[in-house]
Amino acid sequence: MxxxxxxxxxxxGFLLIDGAVxxxxxxxxDSVSCHKCQEPAIYYEPFDAFICAYCNIWLEGxxxxxxxxxxxxxxxxxxxNENQRRRMRHS
Known part of the structure; x- marks a missing residue:
């Protein structure tokens, strides 16, 4: 794997997403989950907001x-990168 x-x-204090970002x-x-894929949300400190790295979306407006x-x-x-690999490719 x-x-x-x-x-x-x-x-x-840093995370590596998809080995590149x-x-x-x-x-x-006590993380929230993404409403689309149910993966744990990431708190993105510079923007004081939660994101889903798998879906590449903001989880709050x-x-x-x-x-x-x-x-x-x-x-x-x-x-x-809008072409982030999806969770299915890592299964």
Whole structure:
């Protein structure tokens, strides 16, 4: 078997997604699950929001405050590669 889709990176406070994308975040012990695939959500620290790495979606909307430092630079998708391998390929 290969590496896990989501794993801890060498640096504390970082996760490695699909062996290629490093993000600052963690999977909380009492994590929510993605509403689409049921995988554990990741708390993405720079944006103060939960994401699903498998589906490459935000699990919560922007807060609505035009001056919010978390939401103002938030990209459409949380991860840069929209062609992330899906969970089925790691089964």
């Amino acid at each position: 290969g590496t896990k889709f989501v794993e801890k990176a060498d640096e504390e 490093k993000i600052e975040g963690f999977i909380p012990e 922007r807060c609505g405050d035009a001056g919010c430092r978390y939401c103002e630079n938030r990209p459409e998708k949380p991860l840069p």
